[in-house]
Amino acid sequence: MAVEGRLDLPMVGERQSLREQVAHALRAALVAGEMRPGVVYSAPVLAGQFGVSATPVREAMLDLAKEGLVEAVRNKGFRVTELSERDLDELTEIRQLIEVPTVSRLADAARADDFERLRPFAQEIVDAAERGDLLAYVDADLRFHVELLTLSGNAHLVAVVRDLRNRARLYGLSQLSQRGTLTDSAREHLALLDALKSGDGEAVRHIMGKHIQHVRGIWADPDAE
Known part of the structure; x- marks a missing residue:
């Protein structure tokens, strides 16, 4: 079984709770591909790199576990969840079934003001892509889609999609950014x-529909064109 290596993690301060700061930093490492699927990471080891006690690290990892990003390994730590091609296909299919018809039903010129309020979020996605800020990209992307789906008035649907998006994490973002194609998707x-x-x-x-399939195709296969 693969064992954790040293990560280039930032030191954390005290403005937010340590748990929130650690969780945010770990998400950044996941998005950037620094924390790899299948590898087991020890909370005490990560705590030493953060310069904090092991408790907020364990709490942060439990938060990530609830999101399906990692899984607990008894007496060892936490392992980054691996998703198979079939997993990605199935999650993408569910997103297509839910998001495409829901969003298409929102189309209405009379609601132009509602859509304009989302434009800053959409632009933030583009700006983050252009400067290569992957965590900002992920945050803005999630916020945009959640706010858009909220216009449907179905809170349960929004919760389901949020969970699906967390489980089907954004793959290959760093490669996509380096090739300059992340901005096109944005x-x-x-x-x-x-x-x-x-x-x-x-x-x-x-x-x-094209956007969801685009995400599935390129992010799961960074070498795809």
Whole structure:
């Protein structure tokens, strides 16, 4: 079984709770691919790198476990969850079934103001992609999609999609950013808002479906074109 190596983790301060800061830093390491699937990470070892006690690290790892990002390994630590190609396909299929029809039904020129309020979030995704800030990209991307789905008025649907997106983490982001194609994916959010504002449900359906499949295809296979 693979054992943890030393990670380039930041020291944490006291403005937020240590648990929140550690969880945020660990998510960043996951997104950047520094924490690898299948590898077991020890809370005491990570705590030493953070410069904190093991307790907030264990608490943060338990938070990540609830999100499906890691799993506890008895008497050893936490292992980054591995997702198979089949897992990714199934999660993508569920997202397509839920998000595409839900978002396409929102298309309505009379709701232009609602969609315009989401434009700063969409632009934030593009800006983060352009500067290569992967964690900011992930945060903005999740916020955009959650806020958009919230317009449906179905809180349970939003919770389900949030969980799906957490489980199907963003794969290959660092490679995508290095190749300069992350910005192209980011701009799809702006195109989606334009279609929603115009009331073109078919265009929304096409863009949303393409975007989800685009995410599945390229992020799961960083070498895909």
